Amino acid sequence: MILPLLLLLQSDKLPPANPLPYTDPDASAVMAPVNRILAAVGTRDGAAITAETRPEGGATVVVERADGGRTIRHLSWAEFAGGIKPGAEKLAERMPDPAIEVDGDIAMVWGPYVFTVDGKADHCGVNHFDLIREQGRWKVLNVTWSQRSTGCEAR
Known part of the structure; x- marks a missing residue:
């Protein structure tokens, strides 16, 4: 028991994440609100975004x-959600290969994305x-x- 902990302390890397594709039964349930938010951005539906969120959280962009x-x-x-405005352009956000981690009642989704406007990478x-x-x-x-x-490529 102590040897794995000592080996971990000697490494400068985190333990490996779950393999992709992640087959945990919770993975699709975790992705459901994420996919609904991405779809709501595309349909410019701010109310649909906030329906999937906890009000004390938020969004941060670098x-x-x-x-x-x-x-x-x-x-x-x-x-x-208030910044999502009506418009004629067709918006879409693709997140093709997310990594998903679940531990009880917390989860993380991480992955590359491409945001397109009228089919072109924006x-x-x-x-x-x-x-x-x-x-x-x-x-x-x-x-x-x-x-x-x-460096954005359509995915």
Whole structure:
């Protein structure tokens, strides 16, 4: 028992994450509110976004500019949902291969994404959702993502 702990302390790496694809039965339940939020961004439905979230959480974005500068911005869920405005462009966000970790009533979803406008890559990065399960239902507490406009490929 003590040997694995000592080996872990000697390593500069975390223990391995679950293999992909993750086959835990909770994985699809965890992804359900994440997928509904991504779909709601595409349909520009702020109310559908807040329906999947805990009000005390929020959204944080780290925008990486082409010149190397970075901007960090945090929004409450109400601010984030309120920023979703009607428009003629077709929006879509794809997160094709998320890593999912579940421990009891907490979960994490992490993975690369590409955000498209009218089918063209607009920006990309990595999404990190943290979720909690309450009364049998998963809710998103926070989402944090990186956002860049270079090196984005349609996925």
